[in-house]
Amino acid sequence: MAVRVQQEDFDVGAELLALRQGNPKIGAIASFVGLVRDINEGDSVAGMTLEHYPGMTEKALAAIVEQAEGRWDIYDALVIHRVGDLKPTDQIVLVAVTGAHRGETFAACEFIMDYLKTEAPFWKREKTAEGERWVDARESDEKAALRWR
């Protein structure tokens, strides 16, 4: 398992290759990449700043991945989440899971992402034409996490 919080961008191809290298038992990799959009709540977004709680963030992400590993028969998982200033089209987050078959890897990947959205201490601040604003948490994200209980 690897969890990384970083300002720098990441190369999805290189990360997926590194994750599966040396393990011929892997039959499936499921991955999710989250991107910065140029619109939110009907307003155009010029960019955003991602803040986090250093220390707790890494701990929370590792705990989420551990839960996924306990629940599904997967081989490995990787989470990379960026912080700092980002602009539309930038990559924000990568979750990748390897396993023998697609079922477990799809489920574990979605679970990690849903829990990350509600349990990992990150906050987005958007730049719009009217100035900067903190992004409000969405009820739909809470519901997405609750369905795994």
Added chain:
Amino acid sequence: MLTVLYFARLRDALGVSSERVGLPADVSDVAGLVAWLRLRGGVWEDELAPGRAFRVAVNQDMADAASGIKDGDEIAIFPPVTGG
């Protein structure tokens, strides 16, 4: 002493990112600490009012109102998270 950290919109609203406070004699859990902070009045009373959406972590683990607090703990108070 407790270290209390504030993040994101709550840090902006309260005007403080971190502080060291002596553990109040009658505070032993998260609910007690939040009630004690609310006594500061003004923006503290508003932002930490019952029904407002905020979360608390104790020593970097998500906590709830009943979670215990002891001397030396790191407490963080922040808005619902919005990563991903």
